[in-house]
Amino acid sequence: MARFGMVIDTAKCVGCMDCVVACKTENSVPEGLNRDWIEYEVQGKYPSLHMEIRSERCNHCSNPPCVYCCPTGASHVHDLGGVVLVEHNVCIGCKACIASCPYDARFIHPDGYADKCTFCIHRVEKGLDPACVSVCPTHCMSFGDLEDPNSDVTRLLESRNHHALIPEAGTKPCIFYLV
Amino acid sequence: MNPVSRRKFLKISAATISVAAAGSAIVKGAEALGNKSGKEVKGVQKIPTYCDICFWKCGAIAYVNDGKLWKLEGNLEDPLSRGRLCPRGTGGVGAHYDPDRLKSPLIRRSERGREEWVEVTWDEAFTHIADKLQKIKAQYGPEAVALFAHGIGGNFFKHTLKAFGTPNITAPSFAQCRGPRDVGFRLTFGEDVSSPERTDIKNSQCLVLIGSHLGENMHNSQVQEFAEAVGNGASIIVVDPRFSVAASKAKFYLPIKPGTDLALLLAWMNVIVKEGLYDKDYVQKYGFGFEQFAAELTPYTPEWAYPETGIEPELIRTTAREMARYRPATLVHPGRHVTWYGDDAQRSRAIALLNALLGSWGRKGGFFYPVSMDVAGYPYPAYPKPEKAKVDNPDNKYPFAHETITTGIREATISGKPYPIKSWFVYATNLIHALPNEAETIKAIQNLDLLVVVDVIPSEIAGWADVVLPESVYLERYDDINVEWFREPFVALRQPVVESPHDQKPNWWMAKKLAEKLDLGAFYPWKDIEEYIIHRLTTAGLSFDELKKKGILRGSKQPIYFDEGVSAQFPTPSGKIEFYSLQLAKAGFDPVPKYRRPLPGPLGSFRLLYGRSPVHSFSRTQSNHILMDMVAENEIWINADVARRMELKTGDYVRLKNQDNIVSNKVKVKATERIRPDCVYMVHGFGHNSRGLKYAFQKGASDAQLLTRYVTDPLMGGTGMNVNFVTIESEASHG
Structure with missing residues (x-):
């Protein structure tokens, strides 16, 4: 079984937001809302600073609270790659999933359903990378099968130090940040 | 990370949803625009073009879905974008759908700056402009008209106004941006850094950024190469009063006191010369006046620089040695927007000199020699020779200005000296934001008989115009082909991917129509821009049809480094790299840059x-x-x-x-x-x-x-x- 994930190299990322813009045009995300975003984590005191820049989105968790708490089954795990998706027609917009997500990755679409990153499953099914990955001018993002020992993502995780976000939540996130 | 922030954002966005639903740029805009020609094209079309959100001119592929613009991606064939646009390029879709765009030609109907207009036809607009221009020409001569034009879209207006007879053609990209850099490098190597810059960042093993915030400024190829260099483990040295994004990638961050970069540069060179770390063969072979230069550096020790810059002497030494360690693959980046303190040409010259010491000019990982396709310009008739010299630089006050100075034209417009300027043509540059001291710009405008602004949006400068001409955005028009100077030769095509939503027109069409109104039709022997482009391409043995399909035509690779066979020629007076500049000395300037402390501001500011x-x-x-x-x-x-x-x-x-x-x-x-x-x-x-x-x-x-x-x-x-x-x-x- 494939297990899709992303590996993002924070050493290369410049936080330019091309990933955010590309997601918006690819998926017609309404104005004022976004499925991915940039975080700056700054530590230290000027001028001795450390800054990590991260492109963040739904972590497509292997242990997804948003799926477990969904009363209608709209939030579900897709057969392909374990991607977490929302069936728009089944979603009643109750926001339980929004409350359950430790990453604040979800929002209510103006049409009334919970929305978030889909890993661009419509592209992935055609053998393409998600839009954010495909446009990144720094080539800092990789997408692939975490279960495949020969995939780029697996090899990057084997060769570089990395971390995931809020691992203590126990959700088993599938997005990893190289440091 | 602040985990609260995004929840807050969601709450805020709930309030904006109603706005978004009413005016969503993507969905609503597409419905509203429709398709004027009625040509129904179903499904997704991919049309190559090149971007105009900035001046980098990246190759793009536009996706048009059922006749409506959907998205933009990079063109893999393009050496500039290498298949990936920057966020502005990706977001270029929004320029087409912008509801605030200028929609039809406008003539001012009340006092200047009140933004009160009458919509007119294109013919009325051109007649109005041509009448005014002819009157100005009769009374003051054609030189009384100045053109401010930014980007490749300005080419045809330049052509029309040169045909009209004015030498006063300018852009803020010189005196408000990269000018000092190009002058500093010309004085040293005889050539400037050009645009896109000839910086070989991807092969640099040590990259020094002085106030240049790559990653925040998105000069696409440079940012891509910067990330590549970081990925390759290049040693990054960043000098900036602000901990920039680039600083967060740096091995050494130097939190410099603003305005003191030249002190640091002199101290670095002092260390490199004193410790004998420079490329001696290179300096001996190509350098002129090294001994005098070295002598001038003596006082500028790291200890001297410390109180000026706030950078500790040991850090100055360590970073100087780091640069020397990786030479010649050390690139001290020349920056781009470098109009900072008024000593900028000399600071840029110091950057050029430091690169010369490291032997990076003409070397891999330093500065390459850009190459280009051989595509001739269109064979136009010769322009009339202006009777008067350019107005911007009387008595050659600024002897090393090799381009026209915008603020010089502004000054002449205010003073009427050395001769009056009575009309400004402004193409794609918002002078109110681009020039310092808005009051002076407005004062100059009040002296004009005619201000024409060509723009896509109602910018501040358009607000001051007498006539506003609405341009099609780049996605809706042809422009001149881009015969670029870069790592490899190529030609790029900008072509329309969708129609303009209203009565906007491309620049070439406006410039041609205006020329015809001015009885200068002979300067436009071509029927339309396709004919113009086909002529240029065919003469060069290239196919228009192929270019339309691919967006980019590439030539064969050529040598770009000395090691690959580029001949090391330096078009300076000495024919060498000028460590000591006799032409500067002769003009009364420092032949080797000297540091002057910047003036402090008022207390508490x-x-x-x-x-x-x-x-x-x-x-x-x-x-x-x-x-x-x-x-x-x-x-x-x-x-x-x-x-x-x-x-x-x-x-x-x-x-x-x-x-x-x-x-x-x-x-x-x-x-x-x-x-x-x-x-x-x-x-x-x-x-x-x-x-x-x-x-x-x-x-x-x-x-x-x-x-x-x-x-x-x-x-x-x-x-x-x-x-x-x-x-x-x-x-x-x-x-």
Whole structure:
């Protein structure tokens, strides 16, 4: 079984937001809302600073609270790659999933359903990378099968130090940040 | 990370949903625009073109779905984008759908600057302009007309106005941007750095950035290569009063006191020469005046530089040695927007000299020799020879200005000397935001008999115009082909991918029609731009059809380094790299740069610094809904300790007041560790006051408005603009 994930190299990322813009045009995300975003984590005191820049989105968790708490089954795990998706027609917009997500990755679409990153499953099914990955001018993002020992993502995780976000939540996130 | 922030954002966005639903740029705009020609094209078409959101001219593929623009991606064939656009390029879709776009030609109907217009036909607009221009020509001569034009779209207006007979053609890209850099490098190597820059970042093993904030400025190829260099483990040295994104990638970050970069550069060179770390063979083979140069450096020790720059002597030594360690693959980046303190050409020359010591010019990992396709220009008739010399630089006051000085033209327009300027033509450059001291610009405008502005949005300069001509955005028009000078030869095509939604027209069409109205039709022997492009391509043995399909035609690779066979020629007076410049000495300037301490600001004020956002270009993208959705207003960066003392926190609104009592629009505080306590920083281009820019109106503050002072570079007339100081006033005191 494939297990899709992303590996993002924070050493290369410049936080330019091309990933955010590309997601918006690819998926017609309404104005004022976004499925991915940039975080700056700054530590230290000027001028001795450390800054990590991260492109963040739904972590497509292997242990997804948003799926477990969904009363209608709209939030579900897709057969392909374990991607977490929302069936728009089944979603009643109750926001339980929004409350359950430790990453604040979800929002209510103006049409009334919970929305978030889909890993661009419509592209992935055609053998393409998600839009954010495909446009990144720094080539800092990789997408692939975490279960495949020969995939780029697996090899990057084997060769570089990395971390995931809020691992203590126990959700088993599938997005990893190289440091 | 602040896990609360996104939840807050969701709450806020609930309030904006109604707005979004009413005016969503993507969905609604597409429905509203329709398809004028009625040609129904079903399904997804991919059409190559090249971008115009900035001047980099990246190759793009436009996706048009059922006749409507959907998205933009990079063209893999293009050596500039290498298949990936920057966020502004990706967001270029928003330029087409912008509801605030100029829609038809306008003629002013009340006093200047009131933004009150009458819509007219194109013919009425051209007749009006031509009548005025002919009167000006009869009374003052054709030289009394000046053109300010930015980017490749300006080519045809340049052509029309040269045919009209004026030599006064200019752009802020020289005296308000890269001019000092190009002068500094010309004085040293005999050639400038050109655009796109000939910097071989991807092969650099050591990259030095001085105030250049790659990653925040998104010069696409450079940012891509920067990330590549970081990935390759290159040693990055960043000098900046602000902990930039690039600084966060650096092995060495030097938190320099603003305005003292030249002191640091001299100290670095002092160490490299004194310790014998320079490329002796290279200097001996190609250098001129090295002994005199070395002698001049003697006083500039790291200990001397310490109190000037605030950089500890050991850090200066360590970084100098680091640069020498990786030479010649050490690139001391020349920057681009370098009009900072008025000593900019000499500072840039010091950067050139440091590169010369490291032997990086013409070497892999340093500066390559750009190459180009051999595509001739169109065989036009010869232009009439202007009777008067250019107006911008009387008596050759700025002897090393090799391009026309915008602010020189402005000065002449105000004073009428050396001769009067009575008309400005402004193409794709918002002079109110691009030139320092807005009051001087407005004073000059009041002396004009005719101000024509060609733009896609109602920019501030359009607000002052007598005639406004609405241009099609780049996605709706052909432009001149881009025969680029870069790593490899190629030609790029800009072609329309969708139709203009209203009565907008491409620049070539306007320039041609205007020429015809001025009885200069002979200068436009071609019927339309396709005929023009086909002529140029066919003469060069290239196929228009193939270019239309691919967007890019590439030539064969050519040598770009000395090692590959490029002959080392330096078109300086000595024919060598000029460590000591006799031409500078002869003109009364320092033959080797000398440091002069910058003047301090009023007590209790902060030096105002400005820069770029990765999602905006100048002041021209704040009307683009997609890009504004990323960054909707700028912030004023204030050192966290300073903010605490002033009881300011991130998100508070303040106003900035400069030394001349000019008060800004309200602007949000960003209290951050990422900046020195003696300066503040903001992104350029925000704080629009043009009422036509409904979406961008008064979002954030305009740095340009606060730049009332500037120091003119004595070598070339550039305007150093980092010489303004502000105090911070709480928004409450302004109501």
